[in-house]
Amino acid sequence: MAVKLTDRSQKILEAIIEEYIATAQPVGSKALTQNQGIKLSPASVRNVMAELEDLGYLVSPHTSAGRIPTEKGYRFYVDTILRVSEMDSRQQDRIELQYRQQGLQMTDMLREASRTLSSISHYTGLVMIPRLKTTIFRHIEFVKLSPRLILAVFVTQSGLVQNKLVEVDEDLSPRELEKITNYLNQTMTGLSIQDVRTRIITEMAQEKALYDQLMRRAFTLSSAALVDESNGDVIIEGTSRFLEQPEFSDLDCMKRIVQTFEQKSALVELLDRGLETKGVQVIIGSETEHTELSDCSLITAAYSGKRGTLGTLGVIGPNRMPYATIIPIVDYTASLISRLLDTDND
Amino acid sequence: MAVKLTDRSQKILEAIIEEYIATAQPVGSKALTQNQGIKLSPASVRNVMAELEDLGYLVSPHTSAGRIPTEKGYRFYVDTILRVSEMDSRQQDRIELQYRQQGLQMTDMLREASRTLSSISHYTGLVMIPRLKTTIFRHIEFVKLSPRLILAVFVTQSGLVQNKLVEVDEDLSPRELEKITNYLNQTMTGLSIQDVRTRIITEMAQEKALYDQLMRRAFTLSSAALVDESNGDVIIEGTSRFLEQPEFSDLDCMKRIVQTFEQKSALVELLDRGLETKGVQVIIGSETEHTELSDCSLITAAYSGKRGTLGTLGVIGPNRMPYATIIPIVDYTASLISRLLDTDND
DNA sequence: CTTAGCACTCCTTCTCTTTGAGTGCCAAAG
DNA sequence: CTTTGGCACTCAAAGAGAAGGAGTGCTAAG
DSSP states (O other): OOOOOOHHHHHHHHHHHHHHHHHOSOBOHHHHHHHSSOOSOHHHHHHHHHHHHHTTSEEOSSTTSOBEEOHHHHHHIIIIIOOOOOOOHHHHHHHHHHHHTSOSOHHHHHHHHHHHHHHHHTSEEEEEOOOGGGSBEEEEEEEEEETTEEEEEEEETTSOEEEEEEEOSSOOOHHHHHHHHHHHHHHHTTSBHHHHHHHHHHHHHSHHHHHOHHHHHHHHHHHHHTOOOOOOOEEEEOGGGGGGOGGGOSHHHHHHHHHHHHHOHHHHHHHHHGGGOOSEEEEEGGGGOOGGGTTEEEEEEEEEOSSSEEEEEEEEEESSOOHHHHHHHHHHHHHHHHHHHHHTTO | OOOOOOHHHHHHHHHHHHHHHHHOSOBOHHHHHHHSSOOSOHHHHHHHHHHHHHHTSEEOSSTTSOBEEOHHHHHHIIIIIOOOOOOOHHHHHHHHHHHHHSOSOHHHHHHHHHHHHHHHHTSEEEEEOOOGGGSBEEEEEEEEEETTEEEEEEEETTSOEEEEEEEOSSOOOHHHHHHHHHHHHHHHTTSBHHHHHHHHHHHHHSHHHHHOHHHHHHHHHHHHHTOOOOOOOEEEEOGGGGGGOGGGOSHHHHHHHHHHHHHOHHHHHHHHHTTSOOSEEEEEGGGGOOGGGTTEEEEEEEEEOSSSEEEEEEEEEESSOOHHHHHHHHHHHHHHHHHHHHHTTO
16 A cells, blocks of 8 residues: 555545534535635645545535545555644643542542543543553451451552452351462562463463462462453543534434444454554454444553553544544543553552 | 212223323224223213313314323322233342342442343332441441541441542541541441441540540541431433333434433432332422423332331332332332342341 | 635425314204 | 214325526536
């Protein structure tokens, strides 16, 4: 896919896309010439537009309407034309203030992030909660609720708290529990959950553990407590923003999208994609590979804690999104969250 | 508002409402006579309908349309005409099975309840999470995360787990923390959070506490941990169901409703109303006293744990809801949840 | 290469008409 | 006194043109 567009063609494509983003109406040649820095006649613009249509960057809904960008058009715009600016520093401060006032709980902060993303972008905010396995073990505590029922409370380095009820076969004395707790906290702190789990498995395989009943129990209990059944959860805020978009005025289409949101699995999959990428990622339309979301675009970025990536966050909206303003918002939010997770809870 | 409707009028009102619930179309006299057990001519039915309109139970959108029920009509229908049946026992079993397979965590169960309510009613499910203060203290645990930061984990009798980060002024040793934990668990178990809090206040007022530093710290810590900032949270499942209702095909109206859902406060208020009521409560249209919800009805019921009411759950949909089928669903779900909360976690 | 001109397309909007469901009322029948 | 058939009336919804207009592609001249 060669990039062989003349400067002028790019300018015009840019203008069309930006006009369409602003108005949601097909853009005609006349509108373009009147608007801005394009000093050409409508006829010349038409020639270029026809060319851009041949190349697949534009389509016209019908002969007597203007042109609208295709996915390929958006993609080219995002990849090649768009120069993202930094965010206004006053706005940065305003956002940061939002979080500073908040409490310290990580999930609350992530929820706030999703809400803020939605409210300043005017689209729908998404935040993926960190997967257990990618986080760092910090502390575990067992609370005996009844002879057979133990509550495991597990805290990650970044401050995520996870509760888990574990049913056990044998009645454990408070003393035993305490020993187990101490042992685990001493040996496992600082490891990633991934590592903790492999370690548990290897240690259990060694004979020594098999003979030490207490150890065996410790491992059984902790491995039960650390099973990551969350499977990725997403905080979605501002679903109602979707109802504001003219492209989703079709109720049926709208319904499918909202249902997809409710199931979350598609969103988890999409946010997962951004986990290993650095910087902001843009997924446009059918790139989502979910038919229900084929008219939606996502702008995502990964956020990280002390050690490595924790999750991703972003904004979802129609293809026709003001990428130029939202990309910096997502970018800034991700780095802000990372910073806050880094400094908190030492 | 005297109930002076003849038997025949009631029958006709019932038929109209049920027809309207089924079709979402204004009901005409002809449709009624053809349909069911009404053996009258259209003309007679018209007379009765005019009478019902005078009484305020029906309105017609315009002269040449049929009639639709007013809120007063629904109210009368629900209060006087409707005889709710028990739920099909096979369906009961099917529902119960859903929960049995689930894990033990209370919030998971409540989420499942909301989801199930939505999927079997085909409307939107609501479940209010228990307020802390109405629940019974069972166990508290403190985990020291850093010198100044303590994680309080707090378990209620019904199995609700609450985490709270508390910042403290003074560095507490693990030994002190343990003492505090033991003290609190011994003295407070079995009391309601409400009682625990008043107790803390009175004890702190007594001199003895003032001189015992440890005690003072225990009280400070626990009172910080037990502050109920949750302010009532609602689990909403199946928002997309609203998009299926023809009465909300107006996007603007739809948007307002979804926004109201997102804010949750209105729903909390409405669910709160059902806290002290026994059995199923029906709130119709403007009875919600929220203009955005003036075309919505709620069917709610309280659920309870070992000791007293914990919260409410229910279904929200358009006024035109099949009350006859949903009321038993809500009723059964509430009692099922109560039963499960009673037997679990002893 | 650019641009003015022009014929052509076809969506959108408006008005006007038609259609039909449903009503209210009256007078006759039960 | 209640019930019913008949009938004129109302009014939303649906359809059919007709007019308007935005936008295009093409051609030929600058």
